[in-house]
Amino acid sequence: MGFFKQFIGIISNKRDGRSYLDFASSTPLDGRMLRTFPTLSQEIIGANPSALHQEGVRAKNALAQTRALMARTLDAHTDEIVFTATATESDNLALLGSIEAFIAKGVTPAEIVLYRSDIEHAAVIESGDALADSGVLVKILSTTEGIVNPKDILVPLNTKVVVVSVMYVNNEIGTVQPIREIAKRIRFLRKHNPDIVILFHVDATQAPLHYALTVPQLGIDMMTLGATKLYCPKGVGMLYVRRGVTLAPLMFGGGQERGLRPGTESLPLIHAFVHAFSFAQKNLESYTKKITALQTYFEQELSSIGGVVLSVKDSPRSPHITHIGIPDFDSELMVLELDARGIAVSAKSACKNEESNESQIVTTLYGTNVGAIRFSFGRTTTKKDLDKAIAAIKNIFQKYSR
Numbered sequence: 562m563g564f565f566k567q568f569i570g571i572i573s574n575k576r577d578g579r580s581y582l583d584f585a586s587s588t589p590l591d592g593r594m595l596r597t598f599p600t601l602s603q604e605i606i607g608a609n610p611s612a613l614h615q616e617g618v619r620a621k622n623a624l625a626q627t628r629a630l631m632a633r634t635l636d637a638h639t640d641e642i643v644f645t646a647t648a649t650e651s652d653n654l655a656l657l658g659s660i661e662a663f664i665a666k667g668v669t670p671a672e673i674v675l676y677r678s679d680i681e682h683a684a685v686i687e688s689g690d691a692l693a694d695s696g697v698l699v700k701i702l703s704t705t706e707g708i709v710n711p712k713d714i715l716v717p718l719n720t721k722v723v724v725v726s727v728m729y730v731n732n733e734i735g736t737v738q739p740i741r742e743i744a745k746r747i748r749f750l751r752k753h754n755p756d757i758v759i760l761f762h763v764d765a766t767q768a769p770l771h772y773a774l775t776v777p778q779l780g781i782d783m784m785t786l787g788a789t790k791l792y793c794p795k796g797v798g799m800l801y802v803r804r805g806v807t808l809a810p811l812m813f814g815g816g817q818e819r820g821l822r823p824g825t826e827s828l829p830l831i832h833a834f835v836h837a838f839s840f841a842q843k844n845l846e847s848y849t850k851k852i853t854a855l856q857t858y859f860e861q862e863l864s865s866i867g868g869v870v871l872s873v874k875d876s877p878r879s880p881h882i883t884h885i886g887i888p889d890f891d892s893e894l895m896v897l898e899l900d901a902r903g904i905a906v907s908a909k910s911a912c913k914n915e916e917s918n919e920s921q922i923v924t925t926l927y928g929t930n931v932g933a934i935r936f937s938f939g940r941t942t943t944k945k946d947l948d949k950a951i952a953a954i955k956n957i958f959q960k961y962s963r
């Protein structure tokens with residue numbers, strides 16, 4: 562993987578003695594993993610997969626092989642794989658693209674319903690807001706302790722199309738949605754409403770390191786993935802689109818990706834992303850065992866600190882995220898104090914950090930006047946990192962209790 566040598570150092574979350582506990586936001590590059598991937602020649606890297614000359618044909622073949630690996634890993638067909646630039650773009654394409662395709666066929670916006678939970682990523686929430694502005698009925702599924710009740714999904718009267726979008730693993734609090742039960746509910750609704758089209762989209766960006774993502778077993782129609790959580794270079798995402806589901810493109814200017822995502826494909830980024838995803842899916846058990854042990858230890862230590870509330874502790878959660886609430890303590894202050902002590906964490910989704918408003922998820926869980934911090938663990942996290950974080954939290958509480 563010579564192309565990535567300029568980006569790859571030794572993987573470490575302890576540069577200058579720091580502890581990186583923000584893997585749910587973005588993972589560092591894992592040079593060791595990248596070196597296990599098949600090598601792309603400079604000739605292929607530099608060619609356009611759409612070109613007709615020999616170099617372009619070789620690049621096109623390499624892209625086809627990479628797409629085939631993604632399809633095999635997902636137990637999908639190659640023509641069901643659409644590469645994008647980010648998971649956010651994939652979410653937009655799934656929701657806006659599918660609904661626009663129905664409108665183009667003559668379905669009115671008022672006859673379309675979009676269900677999404679109250680703790681979705683901003684890409685889904687804001688796509689829903691845009692659709693609501695165009696007349697689509699957007700219904701919000703209220704969660705209990707971060708979990709959706711599949712029975713809340715219904716088919717309203719005078720509806721022709723229902724699109725359901727639920728995140729597999731929540732990016733802030735780590736709750737794991739009952740995807741198979743939701744799919745079962747959708748199959749039930751299809752059976753009893755044969756004239757209604759019902760589609761199920763899942764944002765699985767946070768899931769690949771801990772959960773098997775073979776699409777026939779999940780029972781989904783569309784699925785979003787992105788490179789930011791897979792220890793590979795960023796700048797690429799993917800949307801699985803089941804055969805039979807029609808999307809309208811959101812951008813124009815070329816016929817790449819079956820006309821759904823124009824622009825020259827970034828073969829090196831796609832190559833690294835797909836192999837990183839395949840690597841993750843092959844190593845689920847060993848990796849999850851390690852991370853679960855770290856989370857269990859960390860949360861036991863956290864529970865001994867007065868003033869810390871462990872969020873959704875009784876709900877199904879991914880082992881790589883621990884979310885806490887701190888009554889009457891400012892989230893950003895805690896992040897800055899921890900950062901000053903060499904510990905990187907998040908107060909809310911990194912995608913929302915430019916905004917001053919509180920996280921909608923935190924508001925849903927706690928209301929107001931509660932600070933919230935997300936700790937997230939990864940391949941290089943050690944018990945020493947967690948002990949450092951625990952000591953720092955105690956020190957910060959002591960500092961501000963004077």
